[in-house]
Amino acid sequence: MTTLNIARPPVRAEVGLHNELSQFYADHMAALDRGDTAGFARGFVPEATFAASGFDRLVFGREQIEAAAAAGVEQRARDGITHRHLMSMLRVVPRTAWLVRATSYVLVIETGTTGTSGIYASTLCEDILVRRDDRWQIRARKVTRDDKPWRT
Amino acid sequence: MSADDRSAVEQFYAEQIHALDRGDLTTYGETFGTDAEFVIDGRTTLRGRAEIVEHSRVRREIRSARGAVQRHYLANCAITPTENGVRVRGTVLTVESVAGNGARVTGVIDCTDWLRTGGTAGYRVVSRTAKLS
Numbered sequence: 001m002t003t004l005n006i007a008r009p010p011v012r013a014e015v016g017l018h019n020e021l022s023q024f025y026a027d028h029m030a031a032l033d034r035g036d037t038a039g040f041a042r043g044f045v046p047e048a049t050f051a052a053s054g055f056d057r058l059v060f061g062r063e064q065i066e067a068a069a070a071a072g073v074e075q076r077a078r079d080g081i082t083h084r085h086l087m088s089m090l091r092v093v094p095r096t097a098w099l100v101r102a103t104s105y106v107l108v109i110e111t112g113t114t115g116t117s118g119i120y121a122s123t124l125c126e127d128i129l130v131r132r133d134d135r136w137q138i139r140a141r142k143v144t145r146d147d148k149p150w151r152t
Numbered sequence: 153m154s155a156d157d158r159s160a161v162e163q164f165y166a167e168q169i170h171a172l173d174r175g176d177l178t179t180y181g182e183t184f185g186t187d188a189e190f191v192i193d194g195r196t197t198l199r200g201r202a203e204i205v206e207h208s209r210v211r212r213e214i215r216s217a218r219g220a221v222q223r224h225y226l227a228n229c230a231i232t233p234t235e236n237g238v239r240v241r242g243t244v245l246t247v248e249s250v251a252g253n254g255a256r257v258t259g260v261i262d263c264t265d266w267l268r269t270g271g272t273a274g275y276r277v278v279s280r281t282a283k284l285s
Contacts, residue, residue: 006157006233007267009164009274018159088225091166103170105223107247122223122247122255146221146249 014092021092021102021129024136029085029106035073041066045130045137052143053150054121080113083120098131106143122146153231160274161231161240167273169224175212181205182271185278193284221249222258237278238267244282260285 024043031039041062044050050059050068059068076083086107093101103126110120128140144150164183171179181201184190190198190207198204215222225245232239241264249255266279 006153006231007238007269008157009160009269012160012163012274014163015156015159018163019155022159022162086225088227089166089169089223090162091170092163104166105225107225107245119247119255119257122221122249124223146223146247147251147254149221149251 013094017094017100018090018092021100021136022090025087025090025102025104029087032069032073033082033084035077037066037069037073040069043138044141045132045139048137048139048141050141050143052141052145054143054145054148082111084109084111087125100129100131100136102127102129121148153233158229158231161238161267162229164267164273164275165226165229165240165242168277169226172208173221173223177205177209177212180208183273183276184280185268185270185276188276188278188280190277190280190282192282215248219250223247223249226263236266238275240265240267 028040028043031037031043044062044065046062047060048062048065050065055068059065086109087104088107089105091103093103095101103124106123106125108120108123109117111117123146124144126142126144127138129136130139131137168180168183171177171183181204184201184204186201187199188201188204190204192198198207212222223246225247226242227245229240229242232241241262244259244261244263245257246259246261247255248258262283262285264281265277267275268278270276
Protein backbone atom coordinates (compact mmCIF):
# COMPACT_ATOMS: atom_id res chain seq x y z
CA MET A 1 0.00 0.00 0.00
CA THR A 2 1.29 3.45 -0.93
CA THR A 3 1.26 6.07 1.81
CA LEU A 4 0.74 9.59 0.55
CA ASN A 5 2.05 12.58 2.40
CA ILE A 6 -0.34 15.45 2.82
CA ALA A 7 0.34 18.52 0.68
CA ARG A 8 1.56 20.97 3.28
CA PRO A 9 1.36 24.74 3.14
CA PRO A 10 4.37 26.71 4.42
CA VAL A 11 4.78 26.30 8.18
CA ARG A 12 2.79 28.92 10.06
CA ALA A 13 3.13 29.77 13.75
CA GLU A 14 -0.59 29.38 14.41
CA VAL A 15 -0.69 25.72 13.43
CA GLY A 16 1.07 24.43 16.56
CA LEU A 17 -0.91 26.87 18.67
CA HIS A 18 -4.18 25.73 17.12
CA ASN A 19 -3.55 22.22 18.34
CA GLU A 20 -2.63 23.36 21.85
CA LEU A 21 -5.55 25.76 22.15
CA SER A 22 -8.05 23.20 20.84
CA GLN A 23 -7.18 21.08 23.86
CA PHE A 24 -7.37 24.12 26.17
CA TYR A 25 -10.89 24.96 24.98
CA ALA A 26 -12.09 21.36 25.17
CA ASP A 27 -11.08 21.28 28.83
CA HIS A 28 -12.39 24.80 29.48
CA MET A 29 -15.89 24.16 28.07
CA ALA A 30 -16.12 20.70 29.65
CA ALA A 31 -15.37 22.23 33.07
CA LEU A 32 -18.21 24.71 32.66
CA ASP A 33 -20.66 22.08 31.44
CA ARG A 34 -20.00 19.73 34.37
CA GLY A 35 -20.41 22.61 36.84
CA ASP A 36 -16.72 22.84 37.76
CA THR A 37 -16.78 26.62 37.81
CA ALA A 38 -13.44 26.84 39.68
CA GLY A 39 -11.83 24.82 36.90
CA PHE A 40 -13.54 27.00 34.30
CA ALA A 41 -12.34 30.17 36.05
CA ARG A 42 -8.73 28.91 36.16
CA GLY A 43 -8.75 29.45 32.41
CA PHE A 44 -8.71 33.21 33.08
CA VAL A 45 -5.95 35.41 34.51
CA PRO A 46 -6.88 36.99 37.87
CA GLU A 47 -7.44 40.40 36.23
CA ALA A 48 -9.44 39.08 33.25
CA THR A 49 -12.48 40.78 31.80
CA PHE A 50 -15.58 39.06 30.41
CA ALA A 51 -18.09 40.94 28.29
CA ALA A 52 -21.13 39.39 26.66
CA SER A 53 -23.87 40.97 24.61
CA GLY A 54 -26.37 39.01 26.74
CA PHE A 55 -25.00 40.45 30.03
CA ASP A 56 -26.01 43.76 31.51
CA ARG A 57 -22.49 44.53 32.75
CA LEU A 58 -18.81 43.82 32.19
CA VAL A 59 -17.45 41.18 34.59
CA PHE A 60 -14.04 41.98 36.09
CA GLY A 61 -11.61 39.45 37.50
CA ARG A 62 -11.38 35.69 37.84
CA GLU A 63 -13.34 35.66 41.10
CA GLN A 64 -16.30 37.50 39.62
CA ILE A 65 -16.19 35.35 36.49
CA GLU A 66 -16.34 32.23 38.67
CA ALA A 67 -19.21 33.72 40.70
CA ALA A 68 -21.16 34.59 37.55
CA ALA A 69 -20.58 31.11 36.10
CA ALA A 70 -21.65 29.51 39.41
CA ALA A 71 -24.81 31.61 39.50
CA GLY A 72 -25.69 30.36 36.02
CA VAL A 73 -25.00 26.74 36.94
CA GLU A 74 -27.15 27.04 40.08
CA GLN A 75 -30.00 28.71 38.22
CA ARG A 76 -30.04 26.01 35.55
CA ALA A 77 -29.98 23.31 38.25
CA ARG A 78 -33.01 24.94 39.91
CA ASP A 79 -34.79 25.07 36.54
CA GLY A 80 -33.87 21.46 35.70
CA ILE A 81 -32.03 22.34 32.53
CA THR A 82 -28.53 21.64 31.27
CA HIS A 83 -26.31 23.51 28.85
CA ARG A 84 -23.59 22.16 26.59
CA HIS A 85 -21.16 24.55 24.96
CA LEU A 86 -20.11 23.13 21.58
CA MET A 87 -17.08 25.03 20.35
CA SER A 88 -15.92 24.97 16.75
CA MET A 89 -14.25 26.99 14.00
CA LEU A 90 -11.31 27.95 16.21
CA ARG A 91 -9.21 30.62 14.47
CA VAL A 92 -5.88 31.42 16.06
CA VAL A 93 -3.90 34.58 15.33
CA PRO A 94 -0.62 34.88 17.26
CA ARG A 95 0.43 38.41 18.16
CA THR A 96 3.65 37.59 20.03
CA ALA A 97 5.10 34.43 21.58
CA TRP A 98 3.06 35.27 24.70
CA LEU A 99 -0.10 36.80 23.30
CA VAL A 100 -2.66 35.28 20.96
CA ARG A 101 -6.09 36.15 19.66
CA ALA A 102 -8.47 33.20 19.39
CA THR A 103 -11.88 33.49 17.76
CA SER A 104 -14.41 30.68 17.74
CA TYR A 105 -18.07 29.83 17.42
CA VAL A 106 -19.88 28.40 20.43
CA LEU A 107 -23.26 26.77 19.96
CA VAL A 108 -25.05 26.50 23.29
CA ILE A 109 -27.46 23.58 23.43
CA GLU A 110 -30.09 23.51 26.16
CA THR A 111 -31.83 20.35 27.35
CA GLY A 112 -35.00 20.95 29.34
CA THR A 113 -36.95 18.95 31.89
CA THR A 114 -38.79 17.04 29.15
CA GLY A 115 -35.49 15.85 27.69
CA THR A 116 -35.91 17.89 24.54
CA SER A 117 -32.80 19.69 23.30
CA GLY A 118 -32.56 22.82 21.22
CA ILE A 119 -30.33 25.76 20.44
CA TYR A 120 -30.13 28.23 23.32
CA ALA A 121 -27.76 30.57 21.47
CA SER A 122 -25.36 30.80 18.56
CA THR A 123 -22.38 32.90 19.60
CA LEU A 124 -19.08 34.38 18.50
CA CYS A 125 -16.39 34.09 21.19
CA GLU A 126 -13.38 36.42 20.90
CA ASP A 127 -10.56 35.81 23.38
CA ILE A 128 -7.20 37.42 24.02
CA LEU A 129 -4.95 34.87 25.71
CA VAL A 130 -1.61 35.33 27.41
CA ARG A 131 0.97 32.70 28.25
CA ARG A 132 1.63 32.91 31.97
CA ASP A 133 2.88 30.31 34.45
CA ASP A 134 3.67 28.07 31.45
CA ARG A 135 0.05 27.85 30.29
CA TRP A 136 -2.41 29.85 28.21
CA GLN A 137 -4.95 31.93 30.12
CA ILE A 138 -7.68 34.26 28.89
CA ARG A 139 -7.07 37.94 29.58
CA ALA A 140 -10.17 39.29 27.85
CA ARG A 141 -13.29 37.56 26.52
CA LYS A 142 -16.00 39.09 24.38
CA VAL A 143 -19.05 36.95 23.56
CA THR A 144 -21.58 38.09 20.98
CA ARG A 145 -24.93 36.34 20.98
CA ASP A 146 -26.23 36.51 17.44
CA ASP A 147 -29.80 36.92 18.69
CA LYS A 148 -28.78 39.63 21.18
CA PRO A 149 -26.37 41.90 19.30
CA TRP A 150 -24.45 44.67 21.00
CA ARG A 151 -26.41 47.86 21.45
CA THR A 152 -24.78 50.71 19.59
CA MET B 153 -1.42 12.47 9.23
CA SER B 154 0.12 14.50 12.04
CA ALA B 155 -1.75 16.69 14.53
CA ASP B 156 -0.13 19.72 12.90
CA ASP B 157 -1.43 18.68 9.46
CA ARG B 158 -4.95 18.43 10.86
CA SER B 159 -4.57 21.76 12.63
CA ALA B 160 -3.43 23.44 9.41
CA VAL B 161 -6.59 22.26 7.64
CA GLU B 162 -8.83 23.21 10.58
CA GLN B 163 -7.24 26.65 10.76
CA PHE B 164 -7.83 27.06 7.02
CA TYR B 165 -11.54 26.31 7.39
CA ALA B 166 -11.83 28.61 10.40
CA GLU B 167 -10.32 31.44 8.35
CA GLN B 168 -12.57 30.72 5.37
CA ILE B 169 -15.80 30.37 7.34
CA HIS B 170 -15.18 33.34 9.64
CA ALA B 171 -14.59 35.48 6.54
CA LEU B 172 -17.83 34.24 4.94
CA ASP B 173 -19.91 34.73 8.09
CA ARG B 174 -18.62 38.22 8.83
CA GLY B 175 -19.24 39.24 5.22
CA ASP B 176 -15.60 39.69 4.23
CA LEU B 177 -16.21 38.20 0.80
CA THR B 178 -12.88 39.35 -0.62
CA THR B 179 -11.00 37.22 1.91
CA TYR B 180 -13.55 34.43 1.47
CA GLY B 181 -13.08 34.49 -2.30
CA GLU B 182 -9.31 34.23 -1.95
CA THR B 183 -9.74 30.86 -0.23
CA PHE B 184 -10.95 29.43 -3.56
CA GLY B 185 -8.90 28.83 -6.66
CA THR B 186 -9.66 31.30 -9.43
CA ASP B 187 -11.23 28.48 -11.48
CA ALA B 188 -12.76 26.59 -8.54
CA GLU B 189 -16.01 24.72 -9.01
CA PHE B 190 -18.77 24.65 -6.38
CA VAL B 191 -21.66 22.22 -6.91
CA ILE B 192 -24.69 22.85 -4.71
CA ASP B 193 -27.08 19.96 -4.16
CA GLY B 194 -26.41 18.55 -7.63
CA ARG B 195 -28.45 21.34 -9.21
CA THR B 196 -26.37 24.50 -9.29
CA THR B 197 -22.75 24.70 -10.37
CA LEU B 198 -20.80 27.85 -9.64
CA ARG B 199 -17.73 28.16 -11.84
CA GLY B 200 -14.86 30.34 -10.74
CA ARG B 201 -14.13 32.48 -7.72
CA ALA B 202 -16.21 35.42 -8.97
CA GLU B 203 -19.41 33.34 -9.30
CA ILE B 204 -18.86 31.76 -5.90
CA VAL B 205 -18.44 35.15 -4.24
CA GLU B 206 -21.43 36.63 -6.06
CA HIS B 207 -23.64 33.74 -4.95
CA SER B 208 -22.66 34.34 -1.30
CA ARG B 209 -23.13 38.10 -1.64
CA VAL B 210 -26.70 37.70 -2.92
CA ARG B 211 -27.61 35.17 -0.20
CA ARG B 212 -26.15 37.44 2.45
CA GLU B 213 -28.17 40.42 1.21
CA ILE B 214 -31.37 38.38 1.41
CA ARG B 215 -30.59 37.34 5.00
CA SER B 216 -29.58 40.85 6.01
CA ALA B 217 -32.90 42.19 4.73
CA ARG B 218 -34.59 39.86 7.23
CA GLY B 219 -32.18 40.90 10.00
CA ALA B 220 -30.72 37.38 10.11
CA VAL B 221 -27.14 36.37 10.99
CA GLN B 222 -25.82 33.03 9.74
CA ARG B 223 -23.00 30.87 11.07
CA HIS B 224 -21.55 27.70 9.57
CA TYR B 225 -20.52 25.07 12.13
CA LEU B 226 -18.22 22.51 10.50
CA ALA B 227 -17.73 19.16 12.21
CA ASN B 228 -16.57 15.60 11.58
CA CYS B 229 -13.76 16.52 9.18
CA ALA B 230 -12.20 13.50 7.51
CA ILE B 231 -8.95 14.62 5.89
CA THR B 232 -7.30 12.43 3.26
CA PRO B 233 -4.11 13.19 1.35
CA THR B 234 -4.28 11.99 -2.26
CA GLU B 235 -2.24 12.39 -5.43
CA ASN B 236 -4.67 15.11 -6.55
CA GLY B 237 -4.52 17.19 -3.38
CA VAL B 238 -6.19 16.98 0.01
CA ARG B 239 -9.74 15.67 0.18
CA VAL B 240 -11.85 16.86 3.10
CA ARG B 241 -15.28 15.54 3.93
CA GLY B 242 -17.27 17.21 6.68
CA THR B 243 -20.72 18.08 7.94
CA VAL B 244 -21.82 21.68 8.13
CA LEU B 245 -24.63 22.86 10.35
CA THR B 246 -25.98 26.24 9.29
CA VAL B 247 -27.54 28.23 12.11
CA GLU B 248 -29.48 31.42 11.64
CA SER B 249 -30.23 33.95 14.40
CA VAL B 250 -32.52 36.94 14.41
CA ALA B 251 -32.36 39.57 17.15
CA GLY B 252 -35.04 38.84 19.72
CA ASN B 253 -36.11 35.63 17.99
CA GLY B 254 -33.44 33.11 19.01
CA ALA B 255 -31.52 30.78 16.72
CA ARG B 256 -32.51 27.84 14.54
CA VAL B 257 -30.84 25.23 12.36
CA THR B 258 -31.44 26.08 8.70
CA GLY B 259 -29.47 23.27 7.10
CA VAL B 260 -27.34 20.15 7.54
CA ILE B 261 -24.92 19.87 4.66
CA ASP B 262 -22.55 17.10 3.60
CA CYS B 263 -19.54 18.86 2.14
CA THR B 264 -16.64 17.40 0.13
CA ASP B 265 -13.71 19.62 -0.81
CA TRP B 266 -10.50 19.21 -2.73
CA LEU B 267 -7.74 21.49 -1.51
CA ARG B 268 -4.43 22.60 -2.95
CA THR B 269 -1.79 24.53 -1.10
CA GLY B 270 -1.69 28.26 -1.73
CA GLY B 271 -2.93 31.64 -0.62
CA THR B 272 -2.52 33.42 2.68
CA ALA B 273 -4.77 30.88 4.45
CA GLY B 274 -2.44 28.00 3.48
CA TYR B 275 -4.87 26.18 1.19
CA ARG B 276 -7.38 26.94 -1.53
CA VAL B 277 -10.52 25.03 -2.42
CA VAL B 278 -10.40 23.87 -6.05
CA SER B 279 -13.60 21.85 -5.91
CA ARG B 280 -16.53 21.81 -3.47
CA THR B 281 -19.62 19.63 -3.48
CA ALA B 282 -22.34 20.51 -0.99
CA LYS B 283 -25.34 18.26 -0.51
CA LEU B 284 -28.25 19.13 1.75
CA SER B 285 -29.27 16.27 4.05
